[in-house]
Amino acid sequence: MDPSPDIRPSSPGQHLRILGCIEQLTGEVHSLLTDNSLHVDVIKKLRSDLNVYQRAFSDVSAELDRYKTQMSEIDKQKEDLEARLKGHRVVTLIDGDGAIFSKELIIQGQAGGLLAAQKLSDSIIQHLSEQYGSHHYQLWVYVFLNKKGLMEALGRLGSPLLKNSFEDFVTGFNQAAERFSMLDVGNAKEAADAKIKCHLEDDIRLPQTFKVIFAGCHDNGYVNNLRSQITAGFKNKLVLLKSYAEMASGIAEMDFPVLTIPDLFITQRLGVTEIVTPRLASYSGVTKVPPPVGEPNETTKKTPEILQNASLPTSYSAIASISYKRESTPELDSSEWTTSSESDYDDDLPHEAVVAAMASNSPSISSRYINPNIVE
Known part of the structure; x- marks a missing residue:
């Protein structure tokens, strides 16, 4: 077996170079350790700052959540208010x-x-x-x-x-x-x-x-x-x-x-034919005796033509405002009961003229009043 190699420096110069390298390495190691210690301190400080920022972020996040909740409630109130x-x-x-x-x-x-x-x-x-x-x-x-x-x-x-x-x-x-x-x-x-x-x-x-x-x-x-x-x-x-x-x-x-809405309102205008026709006979002094069956009297003959030509009112307010003229009865009338406008209306006014005037709601038509002083 070969003997182990001799690692001892062959000369004093080589020995010095080796010592120099060792010292250099030792210095670099110390420098690295020192830097590592500084880095550790920086890391600790950063971690501490991070914890502070995390706590601040948590607080801000919680506050943001509260604001979001309040905003949601405000939006709901706004919608309710708008509604x-x-x-x-x-x-x-x-x-x-x-x-x-x-x-x-x-x-x-x-x-x-x-x-x-x-x-x-x-x-x-x-x-x-x-x-x-x-x-x-x-x-x-x-x-x-x-x-x-x-x-x-x-x-x-x-x-x-x-x-x-x-x-x-x-x-x-x-x-x-x-x-x-x-x-x-x-x-x-x-x-x-x-x-x-x-x-x-x-x-x-x-x-x-x-x-x-x-x-x-x-x-x-x-x-x-x-x-x-x-x-x-x-x-x-x-x-x-x-x-x-x-x-x-x-x-x-x-x-x-x-x-x-069915059956709520009257579906046709209130007519006036049924209230005009029965009163026509009293406007011309015609005796109110029913005519023979099948033989209409003069008033009945004239009525349709008159009603067709006259412009009859179609509302109940116009109907209610019509004044009706009765036959002249001098024995019952007294001058003190005659209206001032009676001169505008003639007792002998033709039947057709009375109906036409009545249909147009003429203000010239007036009525007489029965004298209550007359005793039967």
């Missing part, structure tokens, strides 16, 4: 001078008023739910009419029972709900129209108003007001409530949604 401002308020405007509740309801008195209000409410809510979804609709109903004129017309065209039941019918309708009102506007010309036009203008512009149910589509007098609402951008808020079988042509052309 509340938008609202689902439904205003129903009824021109009671034309849209007249059915005789079957009126004759029931207070019970009929309650039933009419219930039928109106149920039908409107059902229509809105089907068309626009289920919401908490608040229904307001305003009916404007000339109560005295309508009662007189019902008494003349229908029966006394209708006239006597109407007051109770109004009471029942008004008691049906807090927001249901049937209001008497008096006999001023177009008083109901003025009320309805004002409410239409004001209510349709409110953001809380979802829809306006308009029951005046029988009257062309509302055409300009409805067109104004279309121009203002509120056409989508209008729904027509149909009363008569046929709507006024000017309104029918506007293409609004239409709601029809």
Whole structure:
């Protein structure tokens, strides 16, 4: 076996070089250890800073979560507020001078008023739910009419029972709900129209108003007001409530949604033929003796032609305002009971002229009064 190699330096110079390398390596090792210690301190400091930043980030993250929760709640409140401002308020405007509740309801008195209000409410809510979804609709109903004129017309065209039941019918309708009102506007010309036009203008512009149910589509007098609402951008808020079988042509052309409630309103205008014809005989002094069967008297012969040529009023307010002239009875009359306008009306006025004047609601026709001082 060969002996192990001799590693001892062969010369003193080589030994010195080896010692120098060892010292250099030792210095580098010490330098590395020193740097490592510094790096360890830096790492510790960074870790400490990291922990601080992590805690701060956690706090900020928790605060951000709180802000997000608050923002979500604020957004929800905003939506609720917008929905509340938008609202689902439904205003129903009824021109009671034309849209007249059915005789079957009126004759029931207070019970009929309650039933009419219930039928109106149920039908409107059902229509809105089907068309626009289920919401908490608040229904307001305003009916404007000339109560005295309508009662007189019902008494003349229908029966006394209708006239006597109407007051109770109004009471029942008004008691049906807090927001249901049937209001008497008096006999001023177009008083109901003025009320309805004002409410239409004001209510349709409110953001809380979802829809306006308009029951005046029988009257062309509302055409300009409805067109104004279309121009203002509120056409989508209008729904027509149909009363008569046929709507006024000017309104029918506007293409609004239409709601029809069966058996709620009278579907035809109140006519006047039945109250004019029986009174014709008293205007020309014709003896009130029934003519022979099959042989009509002169009055009956003249009546159709006169009624065709005369422009008869078609509303109950016009009917109620007609003044009727009785035959002259000098033995019962006294000058102090004769009206100042009697000179404008001749006792010998022809039958046709009386009917024509009556049909045109002439203000020249006056009436005489029976003198109560005359004793039989």
